[in-house]
Amino acid sequence: MSRILIRSMMIVSALAIAFSGYAQKSEPIPPDMMGTPGTIVGFVRDTACLLRNKDASVAKDEESRKCIIQCVRAGSPLAILTKSGELYMPLSSQLPDRDERRRLLPYAGKFVRATGRLFERGGTHAISIEKIEVVSGW
Template sequence: MRLAKFFFSLLIPLITIFFFSSLPAQQKTETKKVTFKGEVLDLACYIAGEKKGAEHKKCADMCIKGGAPIGILTDDGKVYLIVENHSKSEPYEKLKNYAAEKVTITGVLYQRGGLPGVVIESVEPAK
């Protein structure tokens, strides 16, 4: 009986290790440095009502400066969430001044749960 308990006490940890090591590595995230050109979006209005462009500039400016999440709509129609780099907030703060305008940003692209996000490193008006 003691031998059975001993083997059972070893079996559970081994099964647990095997199970978790065989799961897909969903926590791994590939990152890469990117440069995008596109329109600065107020994501609150864009997601809820697809509002964008010059006719939405005043509202987008107010929403972004009020704390709404910021996105970039690229020329090929893709939208990326823009995230502040906590150790270098200046580019994100600068981006807030370009609501509904075209910019070029660089940063590091992450994919989490199907959501593409860019930790911004620089922003300039698009040329």
């Protein structure tokens, strides 16, 4: 086969794979997978430093704020850290799950109150956010 034909087939295949996610229809979530209604208050930040550095918490100084911003800009996942130290990962309210990072980006480095559906499994916490608002720190 010619190189042009092979490249064309590769491009078409890549585009088909890339856009296949957009064609998926959201399905209703079964009741046993809906979680528990609840509200959490916490600090939105990247997960990288929190998991690597046992002393990491909220951004208390300029160096910590810079670190959070750099990690967020580099694409680190975002989560909400509660005062008790629980880390809540964001879930979307639909299946298949959608990326919630864009929704949390405006809140990175801020204290928030998030209301929605809470989930827990094996010590991991998650929230499907229905409402989120900035609040003063703890």
